Amino acid sequence: MSSDFMIRVEDLRKVYRVGEIDVAALRGVNLEVARGEFVSIVGPSGSGKSTLFHILGGLTKPTSGSVHIDGKDLRKMSEAERTDLRKKTVGFVFQKYNLLPTLTGAGNIAIAQDIAGILPGFDNDFKAILNLLGIGNRLHHKPRAMSGGEQQRVAIARAIVNHPAILLADEPTGNLDTENSNAVLGVLRDLNERLGQTILMITHNPEAAAYGHRIIHMRDGRVI
Amino acid sequence: MTNRLVVENLRHRPIRTLLSVIAVGIQVTMILTLVGISYGMLDDSNRRAQGVGADILVKPPSAGLLSFSTATMPDGMVDYFKGQPHITDALGTVVYVIQGGITAVTGLDLNAFRHFNGGFRYLTGGPFQGPDDILVDEFYQREKRVHVGSIVRISNRPMRVCGVIASGKLARLAVPIQTLQDMIGAKGKVSQIWLKVDNADNINRVITQLKAIPELANYGIWSMPELAAYYSVDNLPALKYFIYVIMSLSIIVGFLVVFLSMYTAVLERTREIGVLKALGASPAYILKILFRETLLLALIGWIVGIGFTYGTRWLIMTLVPASLTQEIVYLWWPIAGVIAIAGALLGAFYPGLKAARQDAIEALSYE
Numbered sequence: 277m278s279s280d281f282m283i284r285v286e287d288l289r290k291v292y293r294v295g296e297i298d299v300a301a302l303r304g305v306n307l308e309v310a311r312g313e314f315v316s317i318v319g320p321s322g323s324g325k326s327t328l329f330h331i332l333g334g335l336t337k338p339t340s341g342s343v344h345i346d347g348k349d350l351r352k353m354s355e356a357e358r359t360d361l362r363k364k365t366v367g368f369v370f371q372k373y374n375l376l377p378t379l380t381g382a383g384n385i386a387i388a389q390d391i392a393g394i395l396p397g398f399d400n401d402f403k404a405i406l407n408l409l410g411i412g413n414r415l416h417h418k419p420r421a422m423s424g425g426e427q428q429r430v431a432i433a434r435a436i437v438n439h440p441a442i443l444l445a446d447e448p449t450g451n452l453d454t455e456n457s458n459a460v461l462g463v464l465r466d467l468n469e470r471l472g473q474t475i476l477m478i479t480h481n482p483e484a485a486a487y488g489h490r491i492i493h494m495r496d497g498r499v500i
Numbered sequence: 501m502t503n504r505l506v507v508e509n510l511r512h513r514p515i516r517t518l519l520s521v522i523a524v525g526i527q528v529t530m531i532l533t534l535v536g537i538s539y540g541m542l543d544d545s546n547r548r549a550q551g552v553g554a555d556i557l558v559k560p561p562s563a564g565l566l567s568f569s570t571a572t573m574p575d576g577m578v579d580y581f582k583g584q585p586h587i588t589d590a591l592g593t594v595v596y597v598i599q600g601g602i603t604a605v606t607g608l609d610l611n612a613f614r615h616f617n618g619g620f621r622y623l624t625g626g627p628f629q630g631p632d633d634i635l636v637d638e639f640y641q642r643e644k645r646v647h648v649g650s651i652v653r654i655s656n657r658p659m660r661v662c663g664v665i666a667s668g669k670l671a672r673l674a675v676p677i678q679t680l681q682d683m684i685g686a687k688g689k690v691s692q693i694w695l696k697v698d699n700a701d702n703i704n705r706v707i708t709q710l711k712a713i714p715e716l717a718n719y720g721i722w723s724m725p726e727l728a729a730y731y732s733v734d735n736l737p738a739l740k741y742f743i744y745v746i747m748s749l750s751i752i753v754g755f756l757v758v759f760l761s762m763y764t765a766v767l768e769r770t771r772e773i774g775v776l777k778a779l780g781a782s783p784a785y786i787l788k789i790l791f792r793e794t795l796l797l798a799l800i801g802w803i804v805g806i807g808f809t810y811g812t813r814w815l816i817m818t819l820v821p822a823s824l825t826q827e828i829v830y831l832w833w834p835i836a837g838v839i840a841i842a843g844a845l846l847g848a849f850y851p852g853l854k855a856a857r858q859d860a861i862e863a864l865s866y867e
């Protein structure tokens with residue numbers, strides 16, 4: 277297996293059991309993402325995009341198939357190792373920002389450091405990233421005092437503060453107006469170009485998808 | 501960082517936090533006030549017993565030290581003791597308990613009492629002038645708002661207050677000894693005999709000598725230090741069990757309040773817990789945050805409860821200084837703290853497990 281691939285997914289299947297009915301969310305997904313790639317994933321609602329992310333991030337287990345992230349086999353991981361994967365290897369950004377409402381922007385980033393066992397504090401490199409994100413002087417506010425775009429940029433900062441190998445962004449601009457969307461997408465592209473951050477981004481918006489190097493289409497649990 | 505999150509979470513829901521803190525505070529105060537009153541009453545009784553100025557106390561057979569015996573010793577025994585070697589004085593008193601076992605009336609002969617220890621110090625008024633006179637101490641006066649000339653009922657018998665005495669010498673309420681003997685149908689009998697010994701070095705010798713007298717075989721004979729040591733909750737099993745009951749109730753109250761408080765907190769934070777998990781928080785990390793929050797609640801509640809205890813003491817001193825005495829028992833602060841924390845952590849246990857087990861994906865797709 278080549279270590280050039282940050283993500284390698286083979287024949288990935290996921291069946292959810294809802295009551296007495298099996299729902300096949302993924303029906304044999306094959307996917308390879310190279311180190312430093314920015315990949316957009318598009319597809320109709322219910323096509324399994326989020327499920328794919330949840331498996332990549334170790335939040336849920338696949339039913340069958342294999343997933344390698346940064347050379348590590350997810351199937352062989354214990355619960356603790358998958359927790360570790362979320363701490364250090366994968367950063368999540370969600371449509372709904374999902375900042376902790378009781379903490380300031382800085383607090384939200386620091387809690388991610390604390391979870392990873394890193395002493396909270398921003399070094400100069402990270403301060404440069406915060407400036408790149410354009411939130412350097414907004415971090416002492418609580419989320420409710422920030423615009424949606426600002427909140428999403430804080431969420432991105434939080435997702436990458438522990439230098440994850442991959443950033444998984446699930447409809448990061450889904451709740452944003454055009455101006456804020458463009459700001460967030462620009463930031464993702466900068467992170468990718470300047471820092472070599474590997475990014476997978478789910479989106480409904482073709483313009484947003486165009487920010488990626490490559491667009492993957494999903495339908496009915498398969499990559500098409 | 502988690503400390504910040506814990507504090508902010510508590511500040512985020514000020515009413516819930518306040519109510520939980522007050523509930524834990526009441527829980528702590530319940531224990532500390534009960535213990536404080538127990539210690540206070542015992543110490544007060546002891547102080548007044550020591551204030552008699554005796555060296556030895558004699559009580560009739562089968563009367564526990566702290567139980568108030570009825571008068572069964574013939575008062576001729578007082579003169580008998582006076583004739584024993586090394587004993588310089590003897591004083592017989594009658595004790596009668598009123599007000600549901602809280603307040604005692606002492607019957608005594610003022611001349612004998614003065615001879616024994618110099619007598620009472622009168623704040624107003626003076627000694628008995630007739631069989632229906634009663635002396636009250638300053639606390640009783642304050643609590644019942646009586647003054648010289650007021651009528652006080654003792655077992656439905658009207659008694660006239662003839663004087664107010666400084667507290668600390670045996671009696672809170674004193675009446676002529678014969679009056680009390682008549683009232684309880686114990687003519688010529690006393691409940692306690694107090695002895696004075698010529699020299700402190702001889703006290704133990706006298707006690708040994710008295711215990712050797714066959715007729716006194718089952719009598720309780722105590723030196724004053726023994727008496728002081730005996731005024732302890734350990735010698736009042738009923739009170740001890742009552743304290744245990746209150747402690748258990750208090751744990752249950754703390755458990756229920758914290759359970760509800762933390763349970764709603766967990767439900768309300770479903771999404772946040774999911775976010776923490778997506779950031780890589782382990783179940784232990786989630787538990788840690790919740791337990792710290794609980795611990796902080798319990799600690800603040802504990803401090804508030806200690807504050808409340810000063811409040812109940814103030815109330816007691818202001819409203820019922822003669823009936824109740826409450827002490828601040830520092831020794832019990834940590835005990836009450838441990839109880840508060842134990843109840844709270846028990847209460848946080850199930851909500852904590854629920855949070856730790858919660859499925860991150862479901863939490864995140866929570867709309």
Ligand SMILES: Nc1ncnc2c1ncn2[C@@H]1O[C@H](COP(=O)(O)OP(=O)(O)O)[C@@H](O)[C@H]1O
Pocket residue numbers: 292293294299300301319320321322323324325326327328861862
């Ligand atoms: N936790 C779950 N339990 C049961 N079914 C689920 C769950 N998550 C997703 N699904 C189902 O799996 C399918 C794919 O969902 P999802 O991955 O969220 O798609 P997308 O993100 O592309 O909209 C849908 O039919 C959805 O209802």
Ligand SMILES: [Mg+2]
Pocket residue numbers: 325326327446
């Ligand atoms: Mg989705």
